[in-house]
């Protein structure tokens with residue numbers, strides 16, 4: 044190419060421009076040949092680089108920068124002639140190339156002409172260019188942010204790739220549209236707690252172990268030599284390669300900052316490089332092996348590789364935490380340490396022996412310790428001495444070595460190693476009698492060995508003891524409990540049959556692993572996590588329980604940790620009719636029978652997923668909080684027990700479940716012999732005493748609650764006087780005084796029992812023959828005489844002529860009518876409310892309690908019994 048210029052400066056400029064241009068040309072051609080941006084090559088062979096936002100690669104980057112630099116060159120180049128105007132701002136130059144750059148369109152185009160035109164740009168263009176560059180920079184920053192955000196969103200697994208398809212549909216679209224450029228790049232971020240990190244730890248640990256065992260061995264036994272170097276080097280540098288991989292891996296491993304996993308690659312890099320770990324990792328790879336060239340093969344030069352032990356410990360820690368067989372793992376680790384110590388001790392002993400024998404041979408040949416004999420280099424005289432001493436002390440091991448171990452073949456070397464290892468094992472386990480040291484160094488080493496052996500022995504013992512004790516821990520605990528029960532039974536002279544049953548119960552418990560108290564075992568975990576585990580463990584059972592189906596999300600959580608597992612033997616009564624109910628049960632496994640009064644009629648058979656004992660807890664039975672039936676275990680029954688307090692606590696928050704429970708209870712009660720009306724009355728009055736307390740009911744509500752608080756036995760009695768009489772009038776005062784506790788605003792379940800007693804007293808105190816009974820006794824007690832029986836006709840006939848009696852009678856009838864009307868209207872309004880307001884949650888508790896009484900009365904909402912409950916009657 045020839046250039047014509049007017050002055051030297053311009054000439055220089057042109058040369059620079061030419062060089063730059065040639066470079067550009069090279070890059071662009073390279074790009075074209077590689078067809079990286081095939082889209083960019085149009086029919087007119089035009090490659091639009093700047094405006095293609097969907098393409099970003101190092102080549103494009105450099106091309107853009109080239110275009111920029113070219114743009115800045117204020118030239119027009121002509122291959123044949125070069126012209127530059129005087130101020131040098133406009134230069135042109137022609138070339139034979141088919142490529143031209145067009146700055147006005149920010150593009151390089153391959154044209155059919157043999158001209159390349161690089162148009163100069165003025166200052167204004169430069170500003171625009173700067174703006175464009177700034178824009179590009181902003182885009183890059185935005186892109187980084189997006190990618191970081193994306194990775195954080197995706198960060199559920201071990202590593203991520205931004206081509207990875209995920210479920211954030213819209214987000215993904217948006218991300219892809221906005222950042223098509225980024226899709227060319229692969230982004231791997233490793234979760235420090237993920238599986239990949241774990242396996243990386245494992246691989247690096249293997250590399251470390253290789254170094255840990257091999258370096259000292261090769262150093263002591265001069266193993267590395269011309270013959271063996273090939274495979275040793277292969278292993279060595281493969282281990283180094285793994286170390287390098289580890290460093291690269293660490294560059295891409297996330298870290299937690301304020302509890303949030305950081306995934307921005309730049310931050311990760313900075314973070315890693317600012318930690319000591321990075322320097323330690325670099326130290327591990329210190330290439331001292333280079334000194335092989337000057338001092339020959341010496342494995343000790345690789346000793347820095349052992350610093351990587353921190354990674355090995357980390358791996359062990361993690362495995363111990365994750366493994367399901369911690370004791371097996373601990374045993375393996377302990378054995379490894381043990382052998383490693385023997386190995387190192389053997390190697391050091393061998394080195395020392397070589398050193399000492401050499402030393403002694405030089406100075407005091409007669410003081411060579413027997414186990415440190417270099418048979419190759421000792422003279423005959425020494426051999427004789429050695430033989431002599433050997434006869435006295437036969438416990439010693441002889442080593443065979445010389446300074447140049449190459450003369451020993453590999454098998455011989457390995458035999459030497461085995462000898463050393465054997466001696467080391469004997470010494471460190473204190474089995475061998477220690478040979479008498481001969482030199483001060485020998486003494487020091489022996490002292491060290493002895494102390495170390497002692498410590499090692501103690502550690503191993505402790506470790507083994509720990510593992511063994513751990514293995515039998517649960518068995519021991521169980522056995523001690525059984526022993527205690529056995530001792531107790533024999534001391535208290537419990538009958539043989541009963542003792543046998545107890546022992547069989549323990550047997551079943553042990554063989555079926557039923558003794559585990561979940562809450563005790565999981566005590567360390569936070570409440571929510573414990574609940575989640577418990578739900579997961581008992582899910583199958585809980586799913587089958589009808590009341591737990593379709594309940595609110597938190598209900599199971601609340602309940603599951605309050606359940607206590609209990610086990611019953613065949614024939615055991617879980618509860619007996621008439622007992623005070625203090626807990627309800629959920630059947631986890633086994634078969635149970637609900638037995639009626641006489642014990643012969645089976646009301647129902649309960650299986651896994653059924654529950655029982657709720658009627659007395661809800662005070663719905665005819666006799667309040669007493670069991671309405673007996674429940675007997677047919678075989679071994681695995682139950683969950685739920686205490687009354689716990690149940691009420693949960694039901695307070697989840698009233699809908701209570702409605703379900705009550706509805707099913709009503710259905711169950713129908714199976715009993717007693718008339719439904721009675722059951723209904725009882726259920727109506729006895730519900731939720733504790734809840735009543737909690738809800739500050741007003742007088743009306745209390746009135747509703749207290750209808751029929753009297754036990755049915757009292758209300759049914761035919762001898763109860765109905766009308767006032769002077770006698771009754773007198774007794775009323777006594778009774779009212781006695782019944783004062785009942786005037787309390789709230790009634791707890793215990794108070795209910797009290798009420799019953801008082802009412803019984805009341806009945807006893809009233810004269811059986813008296814014809815009149817003041818109903819105000821009821822009103823004083825705030826009780827409505829709902830279930831009063833008709834008057835004794837004989838008595839009525841006797842007093843029928845008494846006008847005051849008739850008047851009283853009429854007045855009482857009127858009063859009763861009014862009461863009935865009020866009750867009826869209350870009933871209708873309550874049932875209406877119940878039917879219309881299905882969403883019980885939205886109701887406040889006060890309203891709810893009005894209604895919940897009604898639900899137990901309304902057979903409409905009663906749900907069918909669980910499938911497993913086969914009603915026999």
Ligand SMILES: Nc1ncnc2c1ncn2[C@@H]1O[C@@H]2COP(=O)(O)O[C@H]2[C@H]1O
Nearest residue numbers: 647655656657658659670671672711714
């Ligand atoms: N007919 C029945 N069917 C199923 N279970 C019943 C039946 N009758 C009573 N039960 C249960 O047996 C339990 C005995 O104690 P509770 O009265 O507390 O609660 C009772 C009910 O849970």
